[in-house]
Amino acid sequence: MKLQKHLLILILSIFAIFSCTVNKTEPGALPRSTPEEQGVSSQSIINFIEAVTNSKHELHSFMILRHGNVVAEGWWDPYKPELKHTLYSTSKSFTSTAIGLAVSENLITVSDKVISFFPEDLPDSISENLADLEIRDLLSMTFGQEPEPPFPAIVSSNNWVKAILATPIVHKPGSVFLYNSFGTYMLAAIIHKVTGENVVDYLKPRLFEPLVITGADWEVDPMGINTGGWGLRIKTEDMAKLGQLYLQHGKWNGVQILPEEWVEEATTSKILQSPELSEEDRQTSDWLQGYGYKFWRSRHNSYRGDGAYGQFILVVPEKDAVIAITAETSDMQSELNLVWDNLLPGFQDEKIAVNPEIYNQLKQKLNSLALLPPKVDAGSSTKSLFANKSFKFPADGNLKSISFNFENENCKALMNFANDKQTEFIFGANNWIQGETDKPVNTLAAQPNDQILKLAPFKVVCAYSFPDENSLELTVRYIESPHTDFYLCKAKGDSIFVEISNSRTQRKSVENYNGFMRN
Numbered sequence: 001m002k003l004q005k006h007l008l009i010l011i012l013s014i015f016a017i018f019s020c021t022v023n024k025t026e027p028g029a030l031p032r033s034t035p036e037e038q039g040v041s042s043q044s045i046i047n048f049i050e051a052v053t054n055s056k057h058e059l060h061s062f063m064i065l066r067h068g069n070v071v072a073e074g075w076w077d078p079y080k081p082e083l084k085h086t087l088y089s090t091s092k093s094f095t096s097t098a099i100g101l102a103v104s105e106n107l108i109t110v111s112d113k114v115i116s117f118f119p120e121d122l123p124d125s126i127s128e129n130l131a132d133l134e135i136r137d138l139l140s141m142t143f144g145q146e147p148e149p150p151f152p153a154i155v156s157s158n159n160w161v162k163a164i165l166a167t168p169i170v171h172k173p174g175s176v177f178l179y180n181s182f183g184t185y186m187l188a189a190i191i192h193k194v195t196g197e198n199v200v201d202y203l204k205p206r207l208f209e210p211l212v213i214t215g216a217d218w219e220v221d222p223m224g225i226n227t228g229g230w231g232l233r234i235k236t237e238d239m240a241k242l243g244q245l246y247l248q249h250g251k252w253n254g255v256q257i258l259p260e261e262w263v264e265e266a267t268t269s270k271i272l273q274s275p276e277l278s279e280e281d282r283q284t285s286d287w288l289q290g291y292g293y294k295f296w297r298s299r300h301n302s303y304r305g306d307g308a309y310g311q312f313i314l315v316v317p318e319k320d321a322v323i324a325i326t327a328e329t330s331d332m333q334s335e336l337n338l339v340w341d342n343l344l345p346g347f348q349d350e351k352i353a354v355n356p357e358i359y360n361q362l363k364q365k366l367n368s369l370a371l372l373p374p375k376v377d378a379g380s381s382t383k384s385l386f387a388n389k390s391f392k393f394p395a396d397g398n399l400k401s402i403s404f405n406f407e408n409e410n411c412k413a414l415m416n417f418a419n420d421k422q423t424e425f426i427f428g429a430n431n432w433i434q435g436e437t438d439k440p441v442n443t444l445a446a447q448p449n450d451q452i453l454k455l456a457p458f459k460v461v462c463a464y465s466f467p468d469e470n471s472l473e474l475t476v477r478y479i480e481s482p483h484t485d486f487y488l489c490k491a492k493g494d495s496i497f498v499e500i501s502n503s504r505t506q507r508k509s510v511e512n513y514n515g516f517m518r519n
Contacts, residue, residue, distance in 0.1 A: 028212020030237060030244070033069035034359070036352040040064070042362040044346020045072045049365050051338050057310065057329040058371065058503070060085065060482070061236040065244055065322040066347065072362070075236070077370040078432050078461045078479050084215060084233035085326040086481045088307030091218070091232035092184045093242065094207075096139060096294030098191050098199045100262035101206050107194045110136040114165075114186060117193045121162040129169035135190065137173035138183040139293040140270040144169040148180045160221045161189050177271045177291060181229035184294065185221070188228025199226045210257050211245065213238040217455055230307075233455070233480060236324050242305070243313040243322035266293035267303045267315070286336050298336070300344065309482040310335045319347040328482035328503055373463035374475055376429050382466040385491040386411075391498075393515035399498065401518070402489070404472070411464045413474055413487075415439075425462045427474055432461035441478040441485060442502045442510065 035042045045064065052059050060079040064072045075081055102108050114133045115122055123130075129144050137143055149167040157163040164182045171178075188199045195202050200218040208216060216238070219231030226232075245251075246267060250258035269290025274281075282288040286304075289297035296306050298314065305313035310327030314336075323343065329335050383406055390403035400416040411427040423439045436457035461477045467488070474487040484503040489496055500511040 030065065030240065031069045033066075033071055034354065035064075035066075035071040035346075035362070036354045036359070038066035038069050038071050039348040039351055040066050040071050041346035041348070041352060042072075042355070042359045044343055046358070046362050046365060047346075048338060048342040049074070049369070051342050055334070055338065056331065057327060057335050057338070059310070059335075060326040060328065060371075061324075062326075063236050063240045063322075063324045064343065065240055065324075067320050068244060068248070070237075070240070072366065073236075074366045074369045078434070078477065079326070079371075080479075081235065081237065083459065084217070084235055084480045085311070087232045087234065087239070087305075087311050088230050088309060088482075089181065089184075090239070090305040090307035090311045090313060091228070091230050092181075092294040093305030093313065094203065094232055095184050095187050095191075095199055095226075095228045096266055097207060097242070097258060098203055099135065099139065099187055099293070100258055100266060101202070102191060102194060103262065104259045108135060108190065110134065110139065114138065114190070117190050118161050118165065121159065121165055123166045127169060129171070129173060130165065133169065133173045135187070136270075136293075138187050139266075140174070141177050141179055141183065141291055142171075142174045142271055143178065143180045143183040144171040144173045144176065145180060145183075146170050146176070146178050148178065149182050154182060155221075158222050160185060160223075160225075174271075177273045184229030185225075185227055188226045192225045198224070199228060200232070207242075207245075207257065210252055210255065211238070211241045213241060219452065220454060236326055239305075239311075239313045239324040239326075240322055243315045243324060246303075247315050247317060247320070247322055267295050267297075268292055269297050286333060300340065306332070308332075311482070312336070314339065316344075316347075319344070321347060326482070328484070371477075373428060373430060373432050373461075374465035374473065376463075376465040380466045380469075382469055382472065385470065386472050386489065390518050391496040391515040392518040393498075393513045397513055398511065399500070399513050401515070402487075402496075402498065411472070411474070425460070425474065425476060427462040427464035429464065432463050432477070434459070434461050436460065437476075441481050441483045 035045060059076060061075045063070060103110065112135050114135065115126065115130060145167055149164055154160055154163050164186060191199050191202055200216055213234060216232065216234045218226045220226055245257060246263050249260040250256055250263045270292055272290050273288050277288060286298045289299060291297065292303065295303045298304050300316060301318050302314060302316040304315065310325060310329040310332050312325040314323040323339060327335060386404040387406045390401060392401045393399050398418045400418065403414040405412045409429040410433065413425050413427065415423045417423065423437055426433050426435060437460055438456045440452040441458065459479050461479055463475050465473050467473050470491050472489045476485040486501050486507065488499040494517040496515050498513040499509050501507050501509050
């Protein structure tokens with residue numbers, strides 16, 4: 001009887017282990033397994049989650065693959081498995097992949113001169129460095145421009161290619177590393193030239209369809225060319241799939257999707273960042289290990305796709321592992337340290353005996369991940385300072401007016417911006433209310449709105465709180481993005497002060513408005 005009882009407990013535990021994974025029946029989903037079955041300690045994953053919780057980082061999702069199987073995955077609610085997430089510069093690794101495919105189709109070579117593709121966009125005087133610039137220099141961040149072309153000047157022009165090529169190249173191409181996102185844009189423009197397609201469309205039958213990556217979209221320039229160096233939005237599992245493809249040397253389901261030679265070429269170091277630094281300096285930094293073709297070399301003999309605010313596709317060949325992360329953080333090295341310090345020690349060479357108690361703890365943690373809405377006393381008298389009131393702001397600012405209404409404890413805010421743009425958000429009390437908006441989030445790559453709006457509408461969740469007896473704060477999370485906007489509204493008699501800030505500036509003010517009640 002006692003033996004039967006133990007067997008029953010073991011069977012139920014194993015069933016619980018296998019039943020905790022998500023998306024395992026969706027077409028094209030990666031195979032799911034348990035951590036211990038693939039030689040990963042559940043305790044190490046718990047340690048990672050707890051370290052994230054106790055850190056300054058805001059993770060939105062992660063997925064851990066070992067031996068080609070997803071062994072753990074989590075999304076901090078309101079972020080979801082089915083939602084895309086802005087990749088920022090992790091997009092560069094997809095542009096590099098497109099170049100590799102174009103090379104394999106004999107459309108281009110990495111030694112092709114860049115000016116050969118854009119004869120109509122060249123400056124009047126072509127310098128020796130510009131004439132020598134090759135595709136391989138764009139791939140390896142050795143464009144030779146210093147500093148990087150000014151972002152506002154380029155994105156406000158109608159022809160980015162012409163504006164970039166007009167920027168002086170001060171170093172011999174291939175000789176000096178300098179991070180330059182417009183170099184990756186030029187690669188996207190080359191793909192557009194030689195194929196007649198955008199990168200996102202070119203990749204669809206060659207990469208996205210074989211890997212079953214659906215719903216991808218990508219920002220464009222004024223001429224409709226994908227931005228290349230940023231702006232791709234895909235799901236966390238899709239990020240992991242690209243990492244797994246590279247880990248498998250370009251092979252997927254037995255088919256060579258990407259040439260093995262290109263995988264090797266793209267992920268090995270071509271240039272060293274800051275070669276004057278000591279080996280001791282390099283041992284503590286994942287940004288000083290060398291750079292490939294839009295892949296960073298990392299410590300522990302790994303490499304990664306890497307995007308601002310903590311978007312990672314981390315490939316660790318010696319552990320046969322891939323880790324995908326989406327986040328919003330200002331310290332990406334510290335974020336990677338959480339992986340190295342907590343997850344890496346949990347990878348073992350053999351299967352690990354299952355400890356049902358530890359695994360159940362992991363399951364509970366994965367199922368309870370959440371970024372909670374701000375707390376509010378819905379009965380607060382502060383509500384009366386804003387309810388059914390409208391405020392107008394001076395004509396020289398972006399925010400023109402804001403109106404508040406409270407219905408069933410929810411707060412409805414109607415905002416009018418410049419150019420007659422009107423936005424309505426509904427904010428929950430102690431809960432997120434889902435919605436959509438055409439108002440773009442503030443981003444690092446702040447392109448003109450008419451370009452960003454091609455991706456609209458944007459999914460958001462909203463909640464409000466009363467920070468003090470005179471203040472109402474509105475929180476808008478853009479859940480397909482790393483970012484969150486905050487509207488801190490302070491009432492004083494018939495006037496209002498509104499401070500608009502966002503998470504990428506660590507709650508520093510980006511816009512301030514003083515307005516007055518209107519009839």
